[in-house]
Amino acid sequence: MEARQQISKSRVLKVESGESWESFMAQAKSQGSPVFVHFSASWCVPSLAMNSYVEELAMNYQDILFLLVDVDEVKEVASKMEVKAMPTFIIIKDGTPVDKMVGANPEEIKKRIEALVHRSI
Template sequence: MEGQSLKSRVLKVESEESWESFMAQARSQNSPVFVHFGASWCIPSLAMNSYVEELAMTHQDLLFLFVDVDEVKRVASKMDVKAMPTFVIMKDGAVLNKMVGANSEEIRKRVEALTNSQVT
């Protein structure tokens, strides 16, 4: 498959510690965070991976993360994720937006609204 050699712009959260580390990094860089909560068995979640990757390429001022809810259960429960896929946009550790379901158009709108509001 073409383009697979490119490094993913969506970083995988491997543990609660890596979650905390990414959150601290985002706060120090004053960067919004886009989190895709999904699972390897969830077809709609898997279907969104390439879309989220495209968003990450176009919106490089955001930190894009992927959390597998089965691997990092405590983060998923802390973020009150009950269905997959769930997408969360955060800034300074606070949730700005939460969307449940594979609605790429709505996700794009919210990410663009966020990046447009960042421009000063």
């Protein structure tokens, strides 16, 4: 099960349940690792189009934990994070959401991740 695996920061991990979400959040917080979450849906073409871009970001920013949440599979997490449209991207630091972007905009996402990385130094 994904939640029991050691967090690997070099790829996007799929959140399978509310429990795995809590586990990922707890591990990231204890490690001081920021989290980038891609809220997606299998029926949303822009969300699917962003998957490879988010995977590329995960390879380039290995100090950030990248998660994928399918809003239809893990409704409680989408609801808790107030996700109303796909794709939605949320950056979480120390367990608290610090940035939220709605829509497939690779340039803006990269800009915000760069800002996060520079704030963390």
